[in-house]
Amino acid sequence: MGVQQGAEAVVGVAIATLWRSPNAVRPVDAPALGAPADVGAWVAGLDADQQVSGGVLSQLLLGERVLVTELRPDGWAHVVAVEQPAARLDPRGYPGWLPVAQLAPATPGTEATPQLVVDATVTALYATPGGQVILSGVVLGTRLAPAGPSVHGWCPVHTPGRAEPLWLPAAHLAPVPTTPPTAEEVLTVATRLVDVGYLWGGLSAYGIDCSGLVHLVWRRLGVTVPRDADDQATAAHPLELGAERPGDLYSFARPGGRIHHIGIVTAPPRLPDERRMLHACHRHRRVLAERLPAERTATLVGGHRI
Structure with a gap:
């Protein structure tokens, strides 16, 4: 039985891009639409303007659960990404469109509780330890369920749509944390993403946006936070400016507007302007x-603690 409308499914590609509408897809987006999707090639083919325009809403990682709300004859599915809270858009999760081919039915193998998280920036899954690459481009923050003990430094994991486990280097995995992260852990993960290119809606080391960075860092550390900046600020504990510390968040808004930008505090403030x-x-x-430039400080509206 394939993917069913009204049922849960799981992402079966390394990175699935969530679109505003099938009609928003451009010819340049073709590499992101396949199964497997080649997100690296897609991002490499975008110019600076295309990286911040188009119909991208978010991205979903291998094994991430979705609720399928509509299936179209042309091969597109409308889904709700239930692991990406988006209270302003849908209380169930982040809504959007993706190709049905990038989903797999939820089966007992894919429903196993993820106990491992990818800690490498980018890795691959293999048919056997050190053998043929089956799925490349698996990225930091992807949660996987172990399929048995490690063998000679390789770990078997369950993957959607496959009865047999795939393998990846055990050094590329870590246990999903079960305790709140420290500021040092937050900044260690975030610093590994410095110099990753900006991609509107991006959620990986191939390209990322401001709220995607916050969501991904905390996902790697075992904490689910909302996907968008305004929802992230609303869900966190508000702080008086001046009380923030490393690992907290800064949020930014223009007068009369919603929060449109968010970042991770890296040092105690040196008031009034540093x-x-x-x-x-x-x-x-x-x-x-960076140190907040004057134009950024002018839109700073709050501090927040997750």
Whole structure:
């Protein structure tokens, strides 16, 4: 039985891109639509303007659960990404469209509780230890369920749509944390993403946006936070500016507008005008750590603690 409308399914590709509409897809987006999807080639083919335009909403990682709300004859599915909270859009999760071919039915093998998380920036899954690559481009933060003990430094894992386990280097995995992360852990993961290019809706080391960075860092550390910046700020504990510390968040909004940007605090503030953060910067088109420039400070509206 294949993917069914009204039922849960799981992402069967390394990275599935969630689109605003099938009609929003451009010819340049073709590499992101396949099964497998070649997100690396897709991002490499985008120019600077295409990286911040188009119909991308978010991205979903291998094994991530979705609720399928509509199946179209042309091969597209409308889904709700239940592991990406988006209270403003849908209380069930982040809604959007993706190709049905990038999904697999939820089966007992894929429903096993993920106990491992990918800690490598990018890795691959193999048919056998050190054998043929079956799925490349598996990225940091992907949660996987072990399929048995490690063998000579290789770990077998369950993957959607496959009865037999696939393998990856055990060194590329870590247990999913069960305790709240420390500031040091947050900044260690975030710093590994410095210089990753900016991609609107991106959620991986191939390209990422500001709220995607926050979501991915905490996902790697075992904590589910909302996908969008305004929802992230709403879900976190508000702080008086001046009380923030490394590992907290800064949020930004223009007068009368919703929060449109978010970043991770990297140092205690030196009031009144010296604050530092790590963020995916639209203007610089990459992830960077910096002292807040005056134009950014002018839109700073709050501090938050997850």
